[in-house]
Amino acid sequence: MTARFLPTLRRLALPLALLIFAGFPFFANDYLLDVAFFFGIYSLLGLSLNIVLGEVGLYDLGHAGFYAIGAYATAILNTRFGIPVLLLLPVSAIAAGVFAFLVTSPIIHLRGDYLCIVTIGMGEIVRLALINNPLGLTGGPNGVYGIDTPTLGFFAIDSSLAYYILVWVVVGASIIALRRLQRSRIGRAWNCIREDEVAAQATGINVRSHKLLAFVLGAALAGVAGNLYATKLLVVSPESFTFWESCLMFSIVLIGGMGSVPGVIIGAAAISLFPEVFRSFANYRMVIFGVAMILMMMFRPGGLWPRRRGGTEARDLLQRLWRRNA
C-alpha cells in the first residue's frame, strides 16, 4: 500500500505545502505564527547545514558558529551604525561566508570524525569569543540589545504575520536556489565527493575547492538565518548559539534525509514543533526525543524523506532539457 501511496504523496507535497503556508495565517494566532517563524529559521539552518553535511558528507558540528556570526554582524552593524537590518541580510551572509572560508581553509583536508572534532572546537571558540566581549563589540554574556525591526520602504515588518511571511519567502528562495544547485555540475561534484573522495579526484573534480564552496555557501545561508533571528528577537546573546544548536541542525539533516530538500523541511518541522507539542511533559521531553531518534535510526536510517535518486531525477533533468530545446 505504501508503495503506491508514497509517490502520490511526493507529487502532491509541493502544492499541499504551498496551500498550507498560504492558508495558515487565516486561522493561526500570534503564538502559532511565531512557532511557524522558528520553524522557518530551523528550515534555513537545516538547509544550510545540508549543503555541507547532506550534499558533500562533511561532518560539521559547529554550524551554530556561522549562525552566530550572521546574527552578531546584523546586531552590531545595526546598533552601532543604524544600517537597516534588511540591508544587512546580504552583509550577514557575506560575513559568515568569509569567516567560513578563513577558518575552514586550513582544515578542509581533514576527513570524517577529525573534521567533526575541529568544527566542534570552531563553534565553541566563536561562542566563547562572544562571551569575552572582544573590543567591547559583542556585549559579553548579555549580548547586543535594541536591534531595529526590518522595514521595506514605508512598510514595517513588526507583526508576527509579517515576520512569518519574511522568513518563508527567504526559505522559498533558498529552496529554489538549492534545487538548482543540486541539478548542476557543482551539485553533482559535491555528491561525488560524498560518495568517494579519491574517485572524485581521479575523475577530475577539484575536491578542495568544491568542499570550500560548500562550507562558504552553507555558512552564508546560516548567516542569513542569523540575521532573521536577530531581527525577530531584537537581541542576540551567546546562549542562543551553543553546541546544542549545532546538534539540532545535525539532527534536522539526519532525520529528514541527507541531501534531500523536502526531507530537511520535515526534519526542521520535527525539531522545531516537537518541543511545542510536548511542552506539557517538559521533564520527559528529552527522553521522548532520544527514543524517537533511536527508533528513527533503526527503522528509517535514510531519513524520513530520503532523496530519490533512481530513475526519476535523471529523467526529470532530461525532460526539462528536451522541452527547452524542442
Next chain:
Amino acid sequence: MPETGRETVLETRELTKRFGGLTAVESLDLRVHRGEISSLIGPNGAGKTTVFNVVTGIYTPERGTVEFQGGDITGKKPHQIVEKGIARTFQNIRLFPNLTCMENVMAGLHCRTTSGLAAALFRTGRQTEEERRIVEAAEDRLKQVGLWETRFELARNVAYGRQRMLEIARALATSPRLLVLDEPSSGLNPRETEDLMAFIRRIIRDEHLTVLLIEHDMNVVMGISDWVTVMDGGRKIAEGPPRQIYHDPLVIEAYLGSRK
C-alpha cells in the same frame, strides 16, 4: 633498446616512492608509446599500483619526474592530471555507489565543462546548453559500453562486470589521451575478459588513445600488449615486446623463483 618511430606519451625518470622505510618504487624508468597498449606486470607487491598512483597524482614521489606529452606533471594534483588527459580506473572498482550510472558518467565530464555557481543559480542559457551537452555525451558513453538499459539504476545495484565497464565509461568521459587501467580483468569471467580486451582495442583505434594497464592474467597481457614492462621489488627487471618477455629468464625467476 632501439625505439625509432615511436612517440613517447608518458615517461617516468628515476621515479622513487617510499613509504616510511619501505621503498615501493625505486628509480623506475617507464615509457609508454602513443597508440600502443603497454602493460606493467610483476608479482604481488612489486610496486605496480604505486606507480599508477604516482602517475595519476594520488601520491607524490620522493624523487624522479613524470612527463606526459612533453610536459612535467610530477606532483600535480589528481584533478589537474585528469585535465591534462590521463584517466584511470581502480583495481577494486571505485564508483559513486549511490548515484545513478548516468550521474557516474556525467561526473567524468566535470573537468571538461565550466559553468559556475551563478550560472547554476540563474540557469543561464549557456548553462542549460552545457548541461545538455553533458547529458548527451554521457548517454553516448553509456551506449558505447553497453549500459544504456541500466542508465537510471544506482551504480551499486548493477552487476560486477557492468560496474567495471561503468568505471571505464566514466574515465572515457573525461576525454583522456592516456587511459590507465589497474587490473581491468580481475573478477571478470573469461568471456567478459575477452569482450573487455576487444573493447579496449576498439577504443584505441577509434579514439586515438594510448593505454597503460596493470594485469595479472598472463594470457591477457601476452594477447593484448604491444609492450611489457616487468617490475619486481620496486625495480624494473625487464621490458620489451610480449614474446621476448615471455622467455626472459629474469622474469620467469621473478614469477616462479630460481631453479636452485
